[in-house]
Structures are given as structure tokens and as C-alpha cells.
Amino acid sequence: MPVIVVQWKADEPVYAQIARQFRVLIVNGELPAGRVLPSVRSIASDLGVNLNTVARAYRMLEEERFVEIRERAGVIVAPPARNTDGVVVERLLGDLECVLARMRQAGLGGSELRRRVEQVLANLEARGAKG
């Protein structure tokens, strides 16, 4: 059974922790496309957090097209988009550039950085094939 684990003392806000773990579970295939996710109330009740905290995580995931929020059916895991959205891709490339710059600042050298990024890409492809 997949679970979301929140660390109360982490610097990362709770909604961001929830959203991040959902992304990983969806990419991993543990939450396949079409799967209906638990209600906002159910997750908020399990964690003992405000409804808005969970709703914010779901809205974030909806904006990133990981899920679709339907009035009656609830929150459903969305399949990867079939057509590339140029605007979204440009924005994400900007984000990636920022992340790579931060990794370099954190001390990862050229070849090491390249190796790590390739590893992440290989993992993603393997998960995609599994999913």
C-alpha cells in the first residue's frame, strides 16, 4: 500500500512534501494513470493537517498535470501528455537549468554532474517502462 510520509521538522513545507511524494509515486507507476486518489479529507485526517494544506498539494499537482480534479469522481492520476506543450517545456527547462546550477554550486564537478543526471534519466526511463 503506497503511503505519504511527512517529516514535521523538515524545512520543506508539508504541502510541498506531499506533492513531491505524489510525483514520485506517479512516475514510479505505483499510482498508475486513472487511479482515483484519496479525498482531501482522508489525507488531512490521517496526517492531522488542515484541509487547505492537502488541497494546495493537489492543486499544485493539477497545475503540473500529474492529476485531474473532477467534481464528482475526485482526484485522478493523469497519463503523461501526448502532445508536447512548448510553453511548459520552456519553463521546465528553465527550472532544470536552475537545479543544475545549484548542483554545480553544491560542488558537483562537470563529469560527476553529467553522470548523476544520466543516472536519473535512466531511472526515469526504467520506471516508465515498468509503469
Next chain:
Amino acid sequence: MDTTIFIFTFVEALFIAGLFLLYPRIARRGLLFGVYVGEEQSGGEQARQITRGWQTGVILWTFLSVGIGLGLFVRYRTPFTAVGAPFLLLGGYVVLYLRAYFQARALGVQSPSAGVAMLDREADAPSVWPLIVLAFGMIAGTFAIAYAAMHYHELPERVPTHFGISGRPDAWRPKSFWTVMLLPLFTLVMGAGLPVMAYLVARAKRAVRYPQTHISAEAQRRFRQAMTRFLSCIAVVVTGMLLMMSIDSVRVGLGRAERLSPASMALGIGVAVLGVVCAIYFIFRYGQGGARLERAAGNAPLTDGLADNRHWVLGAFYVNRDDPSIFVEKRFGFGYTINFGNWKAVALFVAFLGTILVITVAALLKS
């Protein structure tokens, strides 16, 4: 008659004391008298000392208060002394609990552990049993009120208001709205209130261990399902008993019957037997919140509300304004309590108890 009450009270006192003595055996690992002390510390020497102090206190206080009750009963022979003994007993247990709680607080885990949400949608699943029982309760309550209202004008000036153990009326009062309608109104309130409670238990807050989450989650799922069904059964029997008694008291008032019907009596005994037998069965089969079914994961830390000492007042009242949960598992004891930080939970609690109190007080004042 008074002797019967006293014997009943005495047995009840011993039963409660026995449960309190055995409590450490059914408690969730990691919890100690309403405080989360961690799984390792809950089995340590300090925890054992606190538990031993509690057990010694319970034994001494039980014999002392039963002795006081017996002495007063023999001297004055009033029902008050028989009824007063349990209050004395419970008052002492509260003091003993508070002593143990404050001792356990010194061992409390300071930083809250992780929060875990399960993505199985079980918490969203509809609970069919309570809804069926709610429909039955509403029909039974409405029928009881309609039956009493239909015969109101035929009833004599004095109506029976209390029945003895034999089922025959032993108190009569002048006819009024409250003396006639007390039982039918109770039938409706209990018929609606108990299934709502069962429904809320089915959707109560979950608290699991992490890692090995699936073991404690499954234990808790089975415990909640059993509790929901048990409360639904109790709701049916209690509502059925109140319905039969409502009809019987009108029939006795009209002179069509001399005493409560065998069905009312059987349901009355059924409530007592079902309550005691099921309580014992549940406690030893499941333990606190399903603790006896999750032993394989007993060393994994508790998470969520049960593990968070910041949200528990005196280890007994869960107060978390952010948490939308209405019912939460008790930290000390068996079953569920409400989230006192959620206004909906408090409103529901006040409405249910308040309605019973208002009906009772109004009936006492108006008759």
C-alpha cells in the same frame, strides 16, 4: 431490592477494576497512561514502575471504596450508598490515572514523529451497516412517537413512569406531554444518535506505525470494522428495546397490559449481556485500537495523532484545530473519543448529550 442494586454495583466495580488491572496487557506499545513514550521506553524499568504503582493503587482503592460503600449501605440501607460507591470508585481511579499520567510525562517523546497518510481510499469507503441501522432507528423513533401521540387522549390521568425488575410499573405520575413522550423521544434520539456514532467510528482518524505500515493499518481496519458492526448491533438492540418499552408503557397506561412484554424484558437483558460479553471479547481479541493484531510491527514507531504529545491534554483529550477528524482513537482506554479542536465534533457531542439531558430535565421538571 436495594441489596440487588448493591450486589450489581459490587460486581460492576470488580469488573471495572479487573479491566483497569489488565489494561497494560491490551495497551498499544509506545503509549503509557496517555503519553507517547516511544516503543523502547514503554517496556523499560521506569514504565514498569509506573504501571506497578497504578495496579497497586487500583487494588487498594477498589477494596477501600467497596468497603466504604458496604459500610454505609449496612448502616443506612439507602440506594444512594449503593449508587454512590461507583462514583467514589471512579473518582479514585481518575486521581490514580492523573498520578500515572504526570509520572509518564517525564518519559514523553519530545519531538513529534512522522505523519503517515495511507493512499488506499479505505477511509472514503461508505459504511453500509450504520446507514441501514440509522434508517431503522428513524422509523422506530417516529413510530414510537406516533403510537404515543395516537393514544394520548385515551390515556388516564395518571400514567406509569417507571417499571421494576419484574416488569410491573412501580411509579405513576400525572399525564403530561413529557411523561407520555419521554420514552418515544428517547427512542428517536438513540435510534438516530447511536448509528451516527457507528458511522463516525467507521471513518475515525487512523494512526499507523511506520515502517511496517501495512500490518498496523490492517489491524486497525479490522478493529474499526468490528467496532462499527458492534455499535450498529447495539444501536438496533437499544432502539428495539426503547421502542418496545414505549409501546408497552402506553399499553399498561391504557390498561391493555399489566406489565412490560417479554420482548421488552428480553431486549433489556440482551443490551446488558451483549454489552458485557462483547466488551470482554473485543478487549482480549483486538486490544487497544487493534494492538493485539499488530504485534509483528510492535517495534515500529507510532505516527500521527497518537504519537504527537503536543495535541493531547492530560493524555485524554485530543485538541487539534487543523485536523478535520471527528472521532480519534483513545490514548488511554478502549475505543474512540472526539477531536475537541474540531467545532463540528464538539457540536455533535454537545447536541447528542444535550438533547438527552434536555429531555430528561424537562421530563423531571414538568412531571
